Amino acid sequence: MKGVSFLATVTILALASYIASAYDPSPLQDFCVAINDIKSCVFVNGKFCKDPAMVSANDFFFYELNIPGNTGNKVGSNVTLVNVDKLVGLNTLGISLAHLDFAPYGLNPPHTHPRSTELLVVIKGTLLVGFGDVFVFPVGLIHFQFNIGKTNALAFACLSSQNLGVITTANAVFGSVPPINPDVLINAFQLDKGVVEYLQKVFAPK
Structure with a gap:
């Protein structure tokens, strides 16, 4: 019985650790400017850290937010x-x-x-x-x-x-690779086969 209890405790702790790791961890330093340099010795949140001595103000600026984006596409x-x-x-x-x-x-x-x-x-x-x-x-x-x-x-x-x-719903459902079986989509969304085939064609990766 003790073995089962121990196993359950370990499983719960492992699950809790997995759930916690799904979020961005709290930083342990003031900053860690990302750099694509495999020679760096510090790897945090999927990026290597730039040498703090090489960090500049430009690493913290983005200049394009005042420029209107191009809305001349199919979704506007x-x-x-x-x-x-x-x-x-x-x-x-x-x-x-x-x-x-x-x-x-x-x-x-x-x-x-x-x-x-x-x-x-x-x-x-x-x-x-x-x-x-x-x-x-x-x-x-x-x-x-x-x-x-x-x-x-x-x-x-x-x-x-x-x-x-970002996961766009229509692309994920109708444009997945490999494609989802049309019979699954027909039943899940209660659509005609022709509609499903059309949507899979429209959202197929270009």
């Missing part, structure tokens, strides 16, 4: 993401930012961030996301933004991860 929206890959000073800080531009009736399709909660602030225009000027999407929740106005819209999103990840 553009996301300028500022994550650790764009701003190396974010490494280990557990935060990122996104600038979202919408043409009239532009859509940021349903998607999810597997590693981040998102706090969206509408700066200009009217977006269908919920209610009010500020809206929060808990980590992993499928969400979208849709410009229901006749003018351009602008929003900023603060995200609780340096590398939030």
Whole structure:
């Protein structure tokens, strides 16, 4: 009986450790500027740390947030993401930012961030996301933004991860590689076979 109890305790601790590791860890130093240098001896959050003596103010600046994104695409929206890959000073800080531009009736399709909660602030225009000027999407929740106005819209999103990840629902379901069996999609979404085949063709990776 003691062996079973011990095994259960170890399993629970292992699970708790796995769950905890799904989030950005708290930094143990003031900063760890990311650098793609395999000779570095410190590897944190998937990035190597730049030698602190070589860090400069430019490692903490991003200059493109004032530039409107190109919304001339099929969904009529553009996301300028500022994550650790764009701003190396974010490494280990557990935060990122996104600038979202919408043409009239532009859509940021349903998607999810597997590693981040998102706090969206509408700066200009009217977006269908919920209610009010500020809206929060808990980590992993499928969400979208849709410009229901006749003018351009602008929003900023603060995200609780340096590398939030994004999974666009339609692409993941209908454009997966290898493709999901059409019979599964027909039954899961209660769609005709022709509709499923069309959607798989539309969302197939280019």
